Amino acid sequence: MAIPRHLAVIMDGNGRWAQERKLTRTQGHRQGVVAVREIVSNAIEFNIEYLTLFAFSSENWSRPQSEVRDLLGLLKLFINKDLATLNKQNVRVLVIGSRDGLESDIAALLDKAERRTQENTGLTLQIAFNYGARHEIVDMVKSLAHEVEEGRLTASAIDEALVSQSLYTGSVPDPDVILRTSGEQRLSNFLLWQAAYSEFIFVDCYWPDFDRQQLELALVEYGRRNRRFGRVAVDDVELNQAALVSGG
DSSP states (O other): OOOOSEEEEEOOOHHHHHHHTTOOHHHHHHHHHHHHHHHHHHHHHTTOSEEEEEEEEGGGGGSOHHHHHHHHHHHHHHHHHHHHHHHHTTOEEEEESOOTTOOHHHHHHHHHHHHHHTTOOSOEEEEEEEEOHHHHHHHHHHHHHHHHHTTSSOGGGOOHHHHHHHSTTTTSOOOSEEEEOTTOOOOSSSSTTTTTTOEEEEOSSOGGGOOHHHHHHHHHHHHHOOOOTTSOOHHHHHHHHHHHHHTO
16 A cells, blocks of 8 residues: 555535534534544554645635634634644644734644644644635745845745745645545645645545545555656656557
């Protein structure tokens, strides 16, 4: 079974999972937190180095106020309840997304999670909160433009490596796999720059039902992929040359 260095997950389907069971959306989100705990444990067991979870998008603020309040409450609960466990598991927590306009207690919790685990050397758990890829790219452009205006950077020095380093994810390698649950097949403004050579895997189950077996199936599918990064594989070249020689 092939193991990606970096797995990113769009955790989708909590609301529909709850609706089909005649439960509230909040109950669906609560069950989604259970699935988060499981995938973190499984990622550690499988020696995945980086796990990025799309927890709350910058567009999610437009949801009903009661649902937003419940989601923020679950974030607080997760950090307050699970941070000690994550620390014992040697997990380093990073939070990507805009901190602008966040309530002080939420911002303080995010800072606490990062600060408490910053020395850990095991799995890096990157949580995308108040995150939108287009906003991330705009922030990066503004930051580099400011450096140019101040004379600390020349425009000619800007290359792909510098752009990557200037994104929220600058210290983390690009994802090998972006997985989305619930059967939807779109990125939804998630890691647009970083996804350039990611493998996409879409699974039909809702996020609360995503368990170890589902992860193993996804890893098996990843192992079937031939990742060439725009290059031609040596075997393909040899086969083509052999076909030309044989007249095939």
